[in-house]
Every structure is written in C-alpha cells, then in structure tokens.
Amino acid sequence: MIRFDFSGVTKELINERGISKEDINALSPIIKEAHDILSSRRERGEILFYDLPYAKDTINQVKDLAGDLSGKFKNIVHLGIGGSSLGPKAIFSALKDPFHNYVSSPRMFFLENIDPEYIASLLDNISAEETLFNVVSKSGATPETASQFMVVFDLLKTRLGKNYKDHLVFITDPKDGVLRRLASAHGIRSLPIPKEVGGRFSVLTPVGLLPAAMCSIDIDKLLDGAAKMADIVTSPDVFKNPAYMYACIHFIAFVKGINISVIMPYSNALYDLADWYRQLWAESLGKKTSLDNKDVFTGQTPVKALGATDQHSQIQLYMEGPFDKIINIITVKHYRKDIKIPAIFNDINELAYLGSKDMSELINAEASSIRAALIKNERPTTQIEIDTINGETIGALFMFFEVSTAFMGYLLKIDPFNQPGVELGKQLTFSLMGRPGFEDKVKMLKDSLKTVEYMHIEI
Amino acid sequence: MIRFDFSGVTKELINERGISKEDINALSPIIKEAHDILSSRRERGEILFYDLPYAKDTINQVKDLAGDLSGKFKNIVHLGIGGSSLGPKAIFSALKDPFHNYVSSPRMFFLENIDPEYIASLLDNISAEETLFNVVSKSGATPETASQFMVVFDLLKTRLGKNYKDHLVFITDPKDGVLRRLASAHGIRSLPIPKEVGGRFSVLTPVGLLPAAMCSIDIDKLLDGAAKMADIVTSPDVFKNPAYMYACIHFIAFVKGINISVIMPYSNALYDLADWYRQLWAESLGKKTSLDNKDVFTGQTPVKALGATDQHSQIQLYMEGPFDKIINIITVKHYRKDIKIPAIFNDINELAYLGSKDMSELINAEASSIRAALIKNERPTTQIEIDTINGETIGALFMFFEVSTAFMGYLLKIDPFNQPGVELGKQLTFSLMGRPGFEDKVKMLKDSLKTVEYMHIEI
Numbered sequence: 001m002i003r004f005d006f007s008g009v010t011k012e013l014i015n016e017r018g019i020s021k022e023d024i025n026a027l028s029p030i031i032k033e034a035h036d037i038l039s040s041r042r043e044r045g046e047i048l049f050y051d052l053p054y055a056k057d058t059i060n061q062v063k064d065l066a067g068d069l070s071g072k073f074k075n076i077v078h079l080g081i082g083g084s085s086l087g088p089k090a091i092f093s094a095l096k097d098p099f100h101n102y103v104s105s106p107r108m109f110f111l112e113n114i115d116p117e118y119i120a121s122l123l124d125n126i127s128a129e130e131t132l133f134n135v136v137s138k139s140g141a142t143p144e145t146a147s148q149f150m151v152v153f154d155l156l157k158t159r160l161g162k163n164y165k166d167h168l169v170f171i172t173d174p175k176d177g178v179l180r181r182l183a184s185a186h187g188i189r190s191l192p193i194p195k196e197v198g199g200r201f202s203v204l205t206p207v208g209l210l211p212a213a214m215c216s217i218d219i220d221k222l223l224d225g226a227a228k229m230a231d232i233v234t235s236p237d238v239f240k241n242p243a244y245m246y247a248c249i250h251f252i253a254f255v256k257g258i259n260i261s262v263i264m265p266y267s268n269a270l271y272d273l274a275d276w277y278r279q280l281w282a283e284s285l286g287k288k289t290s291l292d293n294k295d296v297f298t299g300q301t302p303v304k305a306l307g308a309t310d311q312h313s314q315i316q317l318y319m320e321g322p323f324d325k326i327i328n329i330i331t332v333k334h335y336r337k338d339i340k341i342p343a344i345f346n347d348i349n350e351l352a353y354l355g356s357k358d359m360s361e362l363i364n365a366e367a368s369s370i371r372a373a374l375i376k377n378e379r380p381t382t383q384i385e386i387d388t389i390n391g392e393t394i395g396a397l398f399m400f401f402e403v404s405t406a407f408m409g410y411l412l413k414i415d416p417f418n419q420p421g422v423e424l425g426k427q428l429t430f431s432l433m434g435r436p437g438f439e440d441k442v443k444m445l446k447d448s449l450k451t452v453e454y455m456h457i458e459i
Numbered sequence: 460m461i462r463f464d465f466s467g468v469t470k471e472l473i474n475e476r477g478i479s480k481e482d483i484n485a486l487s488p489i490i491k492e493a494h495d496i497l498s499s500r501r502e503r504g505e506i507l508f509y510d511l512p513y514a515k516d517t518i519n520q521v522k523d524l525a526g527d528l529s530g531k532f533k534n535i536v537h538l539g540i541g542g543s544s545l546g547p548k549a550i551f552s553a554l555k556d557p558f559h560n561y562v563s564s565p566r567m568f569f570l571e572n573i574d575p576e577y578i579a580s581l582l583d584n585i586s587a588e589e590t591l592f593n594v595v596s597k598s599g600a601t602p603e604t605a606s607q608f609m610v611v612f613d614l615l616k617t618r619l620g621k622n623y624k625d626h627l628v629f630i631t632d633p634k635d636g637v638l639r640r641l642a643s644a645h646g647i648r649s650l651p652i653p654k655e656v657g658g659r660f661s662v663l664t665p666v667g668l669l670p671a672a673m674c675s676i677d678i679d680k681l682l683d684g685a686a687k688m689a690d691i692v693t694s695p696d697v698f699k700n701p702a703y704m705y706a707c708i709h710f711i712a713f714v715k716g717i718n719i720s721v722i723m724p725y726s727n728a729l730y731d732l733a734d735w736y737r738q739l740w741a742e743s744l745g746k747k748t749s750l751d752n753k754d755v756f757t758g759q760t761p762v763k764a765l766g767a768t769d770q771h772s773q774i775q776l777y778m779e780g781p782f783d784k785i786i787n788i789i790t791v792k793h794y795r796k797d798i799k800i801p802a803i804f805n806d807i808n809e810l811a812y813l814g815s816k817d818m819s820e821l822i823n824a825e826a827s828s829i830r831a832a833l834i835k836n837e838r839p840t841t842q843i844e845i846d847t848i849n850g851e852t853i854g855a856l857f858m859f860f861e862v863s864t865a866f867m868g869y870l871l872k873i874d875p876f877n878q879p880g881v882e883l884g885k886q887l888t889f890s891l892m893g894r895p896g897f898e899d900k901v902k903m904l905k906d907s908l909k910t911v912e913y914m915h916i917e918i
Contacts (some may be wrong), residue, residue, distance in 0.1 A: 003918075005914065007910050013907065019809055081767075082768075083771070099580045099583070102561075102584060103584060112768045117796045119798050123798070142771075143813065147813045147821055150813060168691070169866070178810060239590070239913060245914070259783050268577045279771070283772060286775050288778075288779035297781050308540075308603060313541055313545065314737070316741065319745075320756065320884070321756060322718060322880070325760070339575050341609050341610060353894035353895070366573075366888050368904065370884045372887050372908050373884040377880075377883075422775050429821075432828060449466075449834070451464060451466050452472060455482045457691055
C-alpha cells in the first residue's frame with residue numbers, strides 16, 4: 001500500500017554527505033527517550049490523535065449530521081484557518097475530482113483568509129439560500145474565523161430570517177468558548193473537537209471528517225488507513241517504524257545543518273496534503289525553548305513543491321544550490337485516471353519517443369529521474385510511494401506524518417504540541433483593532449515599526 | 460504607487476542581527492561591478508527583459524491576435540510549464556476576479572503538470588469545440604508540454620477535422636524548434652518569444668501578454684507599470700534603486716547564513732505572483748559554478764507564504780525558529796472590494812471589538828502586527844506596500860523582482876540567466892522513455908536508485 005525508501009539518504013548512495021546505519025544506531029538512547037515520552041503521554045490520555053480512528057461515538061455523530069445535511073445545499077463554505085482548514089482541504093483535494101466544483105454539488109469553498117476581495121467575491125457569487133456555512137474554530141475567538149462568522153451570521157439573518165440556523169454548523173470545543181455558547185443559545189448544530197487534540201493534529205476529528213462526509217467521501221476508509229498506520233508507527237524499533245525513521249533521518253540531517261525539508265508529491269491531488277504537512281512540521285518544530293527551558297531556536301523549514309511542475313522552477317536550486325535540503329518525494333504507482341499519448345509525429349525526433357506511452361509512465365519516469373539526479377548530486381532524498389490515492393492511503397499518510405512530527409519534536413527535545421510564538425502577533429492585532437485590555441501593546445507595535453529606511457516609488 | 464520599507468532589516472530595529480548603512484556602503488565595489496555587467500549586457504542586447512515594454516511590434520501582434528480570437532471560445536487551456544506558465548498565471552490571478560472561471564468566459568485553465576488524473580478530468584469536462592489551446596514552449600521539446608500538445612492535437616483532429624488549427628495558438632521561438640516548424644507546416648497562428656529572454660524573465664513577452672489580452676486585461680497598463688519601474692531600477696545608486704537595495708539586503712543576509720527568503724503577500728490575488736517569484740529567485744540564483752568557474756553551490760531558497768492564512772501555519776516557525784530567514788511582506792493599502800463586519804454580538808468580549816470594522820482594516824492590522832512581532836523577535840523583515848492591485852502595480856512588481864534577481868546573481872558572482880542543473884534530470888527522463896541517443900544514461904539511473912536494504916520499509 002505504501003513503500004518508504006530511505007536509500008537516497010545513505011552513505012551507500014550519497015557518500016560522505018549521507019547517513020550510515022551507525023549514525024542511526026548511535027541515536028538509540030534518544031530514540032528510546034522520545035518513544036517513552038510519546039507512549040506515556042498517549043497512555044495518560046494527553047495525546048489523543050493516535051486513537052481518533054477508534055472514537056466511534058464521534059464518528060457516528062459525524063455520519064448522522066452529514067446524513068441530515070445531505071442533498072440540501074449547493075454550496076458548503078468552510079470558515080476556518082490553519083489547522084481548522086488545512087486537513088479538510090487536503091482530503092477534499094486528494095479524494096474529489098479536480099473539477100468537482102464545476103460540475104457537482106455540494107461545491108466546497110475553503111475561505112481561510114480574510115482577504116476582503118476574495119470574501120466579497122464569494123458572497124457575490126453564491127446565494128445564502130443554497131449554502132451551508134461550516135464554522136470551525138476551537139475557541140471561536142480566532143479573529144479571522146470570528147470576523148467571517150459575524151459577516152455570515154448577519155447575512156443569513158437578513159436573508160433567511162428565522163431559518164438562519166439551518167445554514168450553520170459549528171465544529172468547536174465540546175464545552176468552552178464563544179461558538180459553544182452560541183451553539184447552545186441559538187440551537188445551532190455542532191460537533192466537538194476533543195480538548196486533547198491540537199489544531200494541526202485534528203484532521204481525523206470532525207474538523208476533517210464532517211466536510212469529507214458531506215462530500216460523500218467514505219470516512220471509514222480514511223480512519224481504517226490511519227488505524228493500520230498507527231499500528232505500525234508505534235513500534236519502538238526504528239528499523240521497523242517508518243515514521244520514527246523519517247524523523248531520525250530528518251533529525252540527523254538537521255543537526256548536520258540541513259535546515260530545509262522539501263515535500264514534493266508528483267500529483268496535483270496531493271499538493272494540499274503537502275500544505276497540511278507544512279503547517280504540521282513548521283508549527284510543531286519551530287520552537288525557541290527546549291523542554292528543559294533553554295533557548296534553542298530550533299526547527300526545520302518545510303517547503304512544498306509539486307512534481308513535475310516544480311522541476312521547472314525549483315529543481316535547479318535543489319540540484320546545484322547549497323547542501324541545505326532534504327527532499328521527500330511522494331510518488332503514485334497507479335493513477336486513478338490515465339491518458340495515452342498518441343503515436344503521432346513519428347518523423348520528429350523531439351516528439352516521436354513520447355508516442356504510445358501513457359502520461360502516467362512519463363510522470364513516473366520524471367520522478368525517478370529527478371530522484372536519481374538528486375542522489376547523483378549527493379542530495380539526501382527519500383521516496384514515499386503510494387499504490388494509489390484513496391481514503392486508506394490518505395488516512396495512512398496523515399497518521400504517518402503526525403507521528404513523524406511528534407517524534408521529531410521529542411528528538412529535538414522541544415514540545416511539538418504548543419505554539420507560544422503566535423501570541424505576540426495576536427495581541428498586537430487586538431491592540432490595533434481596539435480590543436479592550438490590549439491598549440498597552442500599541443507602544444511596542446509603534447516602536448517595532450519605526451521607519452528608518454524606506455524608498456517611496458512613485459510610478 | 461509602491462513603497463518599499465526595509466527598516467525592519469536595520470540594526471536600528473533588530474539590533475546586532477541587523478544591517479547597517481556601513482554594511483551597504485562596504486558593498487560599493489561589487490555593487491558597481493554588478494551594475495556594470497548588467498548595463499553592458501543590456502547595451503549589447505544580451506539581456507532584453509528591461510526593454511520588453513517598448514517592443515511595439517510584438518505588442519501590436521498580441522493585440523491583433525487577441526482581437527481575432529475574442530468572443531470565440533468558452534475555454535482557454537494554457538499548455539506550458541515553469542516560465543511558460545507562472546507569469547501568465549500570476550497576471551490572471553492578480554487581475555481577474557477569483558470567481559471568474561465560475562461565472563465568466565473565456566474560462567482559463569493552466570495545465571502545467573502532466574498529472575494524468577488532472578489532464579483526464581480537464582478533457583472530460585471541456586468540449587474541444589469551445590476551447591482554444593495555447594501551447595507555450597520556446598523549444599517545443601519540453602516533454603511535459605510536448606506530450607500534452609500531442610494529446611490535444613490528436614483530440615482536435617479527431618473532433619474537429621480540418622478546423623483543428625483554429626483551436627491552436629503557439630507561443631515559441633521566432634525561428635527554431637518543433638513548434639515553429641509545425642506552425643509553418645500546418646499554418647497555425649503563433650507569436651514569438653525573443654531569443655534573448657529566458658523563460659523565467661518572459662512574463663512581458665507574448666507568454667504573459669497574450670493570455671492576459673485574451674482575458675480582456677489591459678496589457679498597456681502592465682507594460683506602463685513595468686516601464687516606469689524600469690526607469691527607477693536602472694539607477695546605479697543603491698540608495699535610489701529599490702531593486703538593487705532588495706538584492707543587497709538579501710546578499711548581506713545570505714552571506715551571514717540566512718539561506719531562506721520568504722515572500723508573503725497579504726492577498727489571495729498575489730499568491731501566484733509569489734509562485735512566479737519563487738521560480739525567478741530559485742532558478743536564477745541556485746548555482747554550483749561561479750562566473751570564474753569555481754564550485755560555489757550558492758542560492759537562497761525562496762518560500763511562498765500567504766498572509767494572513769499562513770500566520771496559522773508558518774509564523775510560529777518564523778518567530779521562534781532558527782535565525783535563517785528574511786521575510787518580505789507585501790501589503791495592499793486599498794483592496795478593490797471590501798466587507799464591513801457587522802456590529803453584532805456587542806455583549807461578547809471575544810467578538811465585539813470586530814464589529815463595524817472593515818475586513819481590510821483587520822487584514823492590514825494583522826500584517827502590521829506580524830511585521831512588528833517579527834521585528835521585535837529580531838527577524839529581518841521588509842515591507843512592500845502597494846497602493847492597490849492593478850495592471851500598473853503588477854507590471855511594476857514584475858520588473859522590480861526581475862531586476863532584483865538579476866542583480867543579486869551578479870552580487871553572488873554567478874550567471875542568473877542559465878540553468879545547467881536541470882539537464883541531468885531531463886536526460887535521465889529521455890533514457891527512461893526510450894528516446895534514441897540517451898541509452899547510456901540508464902545505468903547511471905539504476906546505480907543512483909539502488910535500494911539499500913536497511914532503509915526500506917513495506918507496509
């Protein structure tokens with residue numbers, strides 16, 4: 001179903017820049033330590049994402065609600081940002097046809113940003129009568145989602161009167177927060193995000209499952225794939241645990257100065273999964289402070305690239321630039337659709353060799369060639385080959401990357417589950433927007449934004 | 460109407476991690492050298508991109524052809540990859556409504572990848588009778604575009620008989636290459652890409668201009684903006700030339716170990732422009748060999764991020780991670796549409812402060828807050844503020860980034876206009892696809908892709 005080939009990071013293939021079996025064995029003590037922390041936190045119920053495939057009650061709630069809503073709406077607009085959006089978007093892109101929104105319903109729109117141009121256009125082009133708004137925020141206070149929700153709430157009340165609440169669903173904290181209180185006060189349908197699951201690990205909670213189910217995606221398959229992967233990636237033996245191995249390789253590379261991790265699927269359908277990974281890796285691992293409270297300023301920068309497209313954009317740099325990257329290529333053995341290149345232009349050298357080949361053969365040849373060329377240039381390269389894109393493999397990949405990331409966090413001796421660095425930006429925003437209690441931040445903001453040097457360009 | 464504020468990289472704001480005026484003055488000799496190379500190569504006609512706004516003949520050809528094609532097609536499918544696609548896509552996203560394809564025509568599809576699933580779905584969902592295929596490749600031999608073209612050519616001949624050629628346009632080399640020969644042989648309409656303009660600098664040739672004109676974008680405005688910027692960014696004085704300053708700041712940062720350059724527009728419409736920049740910066744600067752033929756393995760990795768969305772994905776890392784990034788924030792003073800957040804929920808603390816504000820105020824407050832917080836955390840940060848997104852500002856940004864990149868190349872003492880590192884991957888692909896003359900590469904490919912047993916996990 002999924003094959004991990006880490007050969008392209010070994011000394012056997014990339015020489016002195018590579019990793020040896022001894023390098024990995026030498027990590028045994030910290031591997032054991034990281035495994036023990038993860039296992040014991042899981043046992044204590046502090047880390048729940050491993051066990052989401054078994055949350056039967058919640059899964060049934062999702063199915064029931066999706067069933068109730070089925071067939072009633074032409075559009076679903078998803079209000080959420082970061083971990084409240086990247087997971088469901090990754091599922092939608094991976095498992096629905098790329099032209100779904102042009103020809104089928106419910107059409108799915110992920111709002112995410114507070115770009116006024118985009119939001120205004122969306123609202124100009126859909127009718128409230130035909131639309132369900134799914135509001136996803138654990139606290140309900142995230143300013144982006146909150147402001148979108150206020151716009152939508154007002155619009156629905158104006159257009160639909162007392163029927164407004166039939167066009168709203170909340171996915172939020174089971175007990176606390178603004179959305180939970182509003183759900184109770186207004187009788188708005190809602191589903192829970194468990195307290196013990198952080199935003200970026202929440203794809204297999206209702207956050208990812210409800211939108212999937214509403215688009216007729218079989219969520220049992222997603223959960224099955226995740227459960228099967230969870231069984232494998234809990235092994236303490238790094239040579240049998242691909243998630244631990246992925247983390248160890250990245251850890252060794254990072255310690256050697258490789259501060260960039262590229263994820264490069266050869267599939268349009270997986271590009272949003274790469275974006276989901278980008279949050280997971282960046283927000284979990286980018287930390288100032290270690291578990292024992294030292295300043296470490298650690299974290300590897302994830303970069304998403306799309307094969308084969310970015311061969312014509314990024315590969316020059318990956319082949320010849322600094323030795324600062326590890327490149328993780330995701331390939332697909334069997335694409336769900338294929339195209340035969342016709343046997344025409346037989347007398348034209350530059351084209352004839354393509355004739356009679358399948359497009360899938362070409363894209364896979366390119367992926368192999370880029371892997372080989374990167375390895376030849378001594379660039380550490382891994383391959384994750386999935387048999388085909390379906391619910392099971394996507395579910396398995398979610399679990400794989402989640403465990404890899406959590407494990408990498410403990411190898412780095414930081415907390416992969418917090419995000420203290422986003423606080424200051426939020427507080428400054430509150431101060432600028434005049435939220436009571438944040439007045440004292442205005443001065444700090446002004447000091448930081450002093451103009452020292454600028455160029456005004458009149459054109 | 461662009462303001463470039465680089466206060467956030469100065470020692471005055473980010474202390475010892477910052478850049479001083481002396482640091483920039485110390486670069487005088489290499490600034491002069493880089494300026495002289497650029498100017499003299501431009502005078503000799505070797506670098507043409509500066510002068511594209513004045514190519515009246517070609518511009519008129521573009522307008523004539525766009526006029527001929529106007530109103531005839533429901534869909535335009537753009538076949539091209541890398542520099543043949545990123546520019547036109549950036550223009551389309553910046554200047555057309557985000558819902559254009561849902562409600563207007565011609566609908567615009569950028570094929571780019573050879574993903575068989577995506578191409579098959581596209582062809583299932585458009586009719587050849589209503590579609591123009593715009594094939595963009597300088598040589599015509601790019602395997603991705605060539606294979607797509609073969610599929611489309613065969614499809615058009617089968618469906619439309621002798622009318623097939625009315626549904627094709629080629630943008631290619633003025634004299635040489637497969638597409639040029641086919642254009643002559645079949646009488647297919649075509650436009651030239653000048654020899655002296657490389658793919659990633661070609662957005663203001665017919666590559667970018669024809670798709671724009673076909674979508675009723677005023678290309679004179681794009682060219683005007685670019686011309687006005689070109690006048691400014693040819694000054695030899697770095698303190699009067701924002702493109703040179705952008706390059707110098709990045710050069711000083713890179714020499715100090717900052718190997719990542721983030722570009723982060725606070726606008727959905729500019730995200731594809733960030734992707735265009737990503738190719739420009741990566742492929743121009745990622746080089747193994749210096750101008751005097753030494754191994755340098757240089758190049759800064761560009762990363763695209765979207766404000767405010769990626770505040771909930773990447774900002775934790777940017778704030779607290781290693782000091783390995785310079786962050787370039789693009790802000791928009793006046794959005795083309797706006798949304799008022801209604802004054803509701805006045806009794807709820809977490810929401811009330813948002814009431815009666817414009818969405819544009821919120822997104823701009825977030826951009827300011829993130830800038831301030833990054834600066835507070837001593838992360839080098841620049842701001843490019845544009846008055847509004849329109850043809851002139853987009854044209855100006857293209858020229859700004861092109862000159863910045865070319866200049867940065869000469870500061871690094873590499874050739875920003877070649878891309879030797881992509882050759883090996885291409886040759887290996889040819890060998891795998893059985894193209895005559897490339898048989899000898901197969902062994903190299905097999906050697907590079909050896910599976911090292913202890914790093915191989917099947918599940």
